[in-house]
Amino acid sequence: MDAYTEAVVIRLGIAILLALGYWITAATGKFSFGHAAFMAIGAYTAAILTVNFEWSLATSMLISGLTAAVAGAFIGWIALRLSILYLAIITFAFAEIVKILLDSWDYVGGASGLFGMRGTTVELVAMCIGVVIVYLFFLARSRKGLSYEAIREDEQAARACGLGVTGISVEAFAVSAAITGVAGALSAHETLIITPSQFGAPQSLLIILFVVLGGVQYFWGAIVGAVVLTMLPIWFDFLDNYYQITYGLLFVVLMILRPQGIIGRSTERRFNLGALKKLASSRNGAGRDG
Amino acid sequence: MAPEQRPAGPQATAEPALEVRELRAGYGRITGIDGISLTVAPGELVALLGANGAGKSTFLRAISGMIRAWSGSVLFHGKEVTGQRSDRLVRSGMAHVPEGRRVLPTLTVEENLRLGAFTRRRSGDVDADLASVLTRFGPLRERRNQKAGTLSGGEQQMLSIGRALMARPTILLLDEPSLGLSPRLVGEVFALIRDLASEGLTILLVEQNVKQGLGCADRGYLLSTGSVVMTGSAQELLANPKVIDSYLGGRGQEV
Numbered sequence: 001m002d003a004y005t006e007a008v009v010i011r012l013g014i015a016i017l018l019a020l021g022y023w024i025t026a027a028t029g030k031f032s033f034g035h036a037a038f039m040a041i042g043a044y045t046a047a048i049l050t051v052n053f054e055w056s057l058a059t060s061m062l063i064s065g066l067t068a069a070v071a072g073a074f075i076g077w078i079a080l081r082l083s084i085l086y087l088a089i090i091t092f093a094f095a096e097i098v099k100i101l102l103d104s105w106d107y108v109g110g111a112s113g114l115f116g117m118r119g120t121t122v123e124l125v126a127m128c129i130g131v132v133i134v135y136l137f138f139l140a141r142s143r144k145g146l147s148y149e150a151i152r153e154d155e156q157a158a159r160a161c162g163l164g165v166t167g168i169s170v171e172a173f174a175v176s177a178a179i180t181g182v183a184g185a186l187s188a189h190e191t192l193i194i195t196p197s198q199f200g201a202p203q204s205l206l207i208i209l210f211v212v213l214g215g216v217q218y219f220w221g222a223i224v225g226a227v228v229l230t231m232l233p234i235w236f237d238f239l240d241n242y243y244q245i246t247y248g249l250l251f252v253v254l255m256i257l258r259p260q261g262i263i264g265r266s267t268e269r270r271f272n273l274g275a276l277k278k279l280a281s282s283r284n285g286a287g288r289d290g
Numbered sequence: 291m292a293p294e295q296r297p298a299g300p301q302a303t304a305e306p307a308l309e310v311r312e313l314r315a316g317y318g319r320i321t322g323i324d325g326i327s328l329t330v331a332p333g334e335l336v337a338l339l340g341a342n343g344a345g346k347s348t349f350l351r352a353i354s355g356m357i358r359a360w361s362g363s364v365l366f367h368g369k370e371v372t373g374q375r376s377d378r379l380v381r382s383g384m385a386h387v388p389e390g391r392r393v394l395p396t397l398t399v400e401e402n403l404r405l406g407a408f409t410r411r412r413s414g415d416v417d418a419d420l421a422s423v424l425t426r427f428g429p430l431r432e433r434r435n436q437k438a439g440t441l442s443g444g445e446q447q448m449l450s451i452g453r454a455l456m457a458r459p460t461i462l463l464l465d466e467p468s469l470g471l472s473p474r475l476v477g478e479v480f481a482l483i484r485d486l487a488s489e490g491l492t493i494l495l496v497e498q499n500v501k502q503g504l505g506c507a508d509r510g511y512l513l514s515t516g517s518v519v520m521t522g523s524a525q526e527l528l529a530n531p532k533v534i535d536s537y538l539g540g541r542g543q544e545v
Contacts, residue, residue: 150405162457
């Protein structure tokens with residue numbers, strides 16, 4: 001494998017890992033708008049450990065995952081008992097705060113960034129993806145996987161079944177943050193220099209788009225989304241300045257034609273006419289609550 | 291001390307299965323229920339009746355931990371459970387069948403039923419209960435692997451009740467089970483509720499259909515704009531001219 005292909009493959013792998021990590025929280029219907037923060041936490045944790053303490057990358061990645069999981073559990077515990085609107089605001093604000101703190105923290109180089117990492121390998125990336133896919137494969141067939149789908153589809157009904165909705169969502173959020181943290185650690189050792197600005201809102205948005213584009217119904221939808229969104233800029237390189245426009249149009253068309261994402265059955269009623277009609281009829285029936 | 295006497299009939303047991311005292315709850319600043327007290331004895335079928343907007347669903351939700359009660363208390367088998375989380379209550383034997391059926395449409399019938407047993411660990415017992423629920427609800431057995439969203443309204447109501455039974459409750463809170471069903475299906479659902487009660491399950495039923503509700507209940511509470519206006523045995527209420535006048539379409543005496 002030549003250096004260019006290797007770089008593309010590693011980048012693709014990290015994108016897949018980010019998408020899979022995000023998918024876990026999206027599977028419970030909870031959308032975070034600041035997942036780049038967990039990526040940053042993982043990236044900086046691993047970089048500090050490998051550069052300043054000369055730990056091995058694999059061990060540092062484990063610590064990255066743990067640190068991000070703790071941060072995720074904390075944020076989830078605060079935000080997931082509230083409505084999903086609060087979750088969006090709190091996660092967004094959290095990501096901004098993490099960025100500002102890193103910007104002003106001299107130990108990690110402030111805004112000019114942290115460097116001195118040695119590279120990562122395709123094998124390490126592939127191994128991480130393998131572990132996550134095995135986890136998700138078993139999750140999809142488990143009681144827990146069923147509870148995620150129940151919470152995503154109808155939280156009230158899930159509560160009536162006796163599901164501890166908040167606890168389950170927080171756990172999913174923490175696992176999601178952990179995987180995102182590991183992906184951040186790998187990414188820090190691929191770009192070789194990390195600055196707080198890499199982990200801003202555009203990065204958070206990109207992670208969301210991986211999953212929205214691929215579809216939340218199945219985890220491999222997220223993989224497809226990550227691959228497409230990582231390869232498109234490379235394939236459409238010839239478009240030059242028109243790239244962003246083409247990209248935007250492609251998205252609009254896709255969201256109209258396949259609101260459920262590239263992967264996923266069309267029975268999923270989101271953003272389409274059926275959903276609107278349902279909303280209208282439930283409005284008419286409002287106040288019926290006795 | 292006097293020798294212990296075992297009184298006959300479930301209603302005479304000392305401790306009620308459910309006791310609600312002066313419960314107040316609502317949404318935002320809007321009061322839904324304003325100080326409702328009610329008791330349900332073990333094995334009893336109690337109906338809470340009232341028109342739209344009387345606060346019936348709010349009351350059930352406040353009991354089962356779906357919303358927070360403002361004040362008052364809920365005692366479940368003598369234990370204070372006010373404000374407890376819904377999953378804990380399900381675990382301790384209180385199952386709530388929410389209004390409007392609320393099955394999970396993208397999951398299969400069997401997956402819906404298994405979710406009902408989520409709080410239980412012993413998978414062998416769950417399998418046995420699944421079989422017994424599927425025996426009770428024949429149509430569901432045939433559609434076991436079908437998505438719940440494809441069921442008819444009546445079948446969804448059956449599934450919703452079956453799912454609650456999977457938690458092995460000691461009390462069942464039923465919210466408007468007749469809602470949106472054809473008269474024939476309403477009859478079937480009430481027959482089912484009576485069957486469950488005769489098997490010894492304690493049931494608190496919330497209904498808009500006063501005639502059907504009182505027809506199958508032991509006792510009834512009539513609710514109007516957030517408070518209880520009348521209570522008594524089902525027979526008493528059905529014979530009460532005021533009830534006949536305001537809820538059963540007249541033909542009672544003028545009061």
